[in-house]
Amino acid sequence: QAEAVGGPVHLLGHSLGGQITRAAVLLDRSPFLSLTLMSSGPAQISASQQERVKLLRDALAVLSMAEVWEAIQAMEPPEETDTPALDAGLDDRDDLRRRWLATKPAQLLATGRQLCTEPDRVAELASVALPFHVLSGARDDTWPLPLLDDMAVRLRARRTVVEGAEHSPNTDRPLETARAIADFWDDAPAER
Numbered sequence: 584q585a586e587a588v589g590g591p592v593h594l595l596g597h598s599l600g601g602q603i604t605r606a607a608v609l610l611d612r613s614p615f616l617s618l619t620l621m622s623s624g625p626a627q628i629s630a631s632q633q634e635r636v637k638l639l640r641d642a643l644a645v646l647s648m649a650e651v652w653e654a655i656q657a658m659e660p661p662e663e664t665d666t667p668a669l670d671a672g673l674d675d676r677d678d679l680r681r682r683w684l685a686t687k688p689a690q691l692l693a694t695g696r697q698l699c700t701e702p703d704r705v706a707e708l709a710s711v712a713l714p715f716h717v718l719s720g721a722r723d724d725t726w727p728l729p730l731l732d733d734m735a736v737r738l739r740a741r742r743t744v745v746e747g748a749e750h751s752p753n754t755d756r757p758l759e760t761a762r763a764i765a766d767f768w769d770d771a772p773a774e775r
Contacts, residue, residue: 585614593768595619598725598750599694602701605708612711617771619716619764622750624726625734626703632725636695643688652683705737715740716767720748720755741767 585592594615596604601623608618627633642651708715717735719728721744728744735742743763748755 591616593617597621617714621718624730625705627701628698628725633699648684709738714771718743720752721746722749725750
């Protein structure tokens with residue numbers, strides 16, 4: 584893709600995408616100007632999230648994707664009604680449901696396995712000559728903030744915490760997240 588746009592690009596990976604982009608940089612850093620890891624930690628996901636992956640794996644062994652979706656929704660806390668935000672949330676929930684039902688169970692199982700077994704490759708990544716940015720929300724159950732803070736120190740990376748955001752700061756606080764990413768890219772060398 585970097586070749587298709589005509590040169591080195593800034594690379595950003597969110598969550599599992601952060602682990603994938605890290606692997607890409609470790610394979611060949613030459614197509615990239617920088618790497619931003621957004622809500623993506625140094626190794627496997629937290630123990631509580633590993634339990635959720637196990638529950639999902641067990642559920643997928645006996646339930647359809649639609650049945651798993653309904654079970655997940657039944658476990659969500661009830662939302663208040665009669666608010667304009669809820670109407671937008673219903674549209675989002677319908678989109679999420681469509682995306683969920685279009686996902687292959689094998690992909691979820693492979694992703695879960697990867698997230699639960701990923702080794703810590705921060706030292707290896709730190710040896711790559713690129714500017715790094717570790718960005719997250721102020722709360723993250725997938726990779727707790729102390730892990731992300733430590734990873735940023737080990738990478739000598741810029742560290743951004745987006746207040747009022749959780750695991751998907753781009754969804755929770757899109758403007759603040761975009762500003763932080765753009766500021767990092769503006770400060771990074773435009774060429775090697």
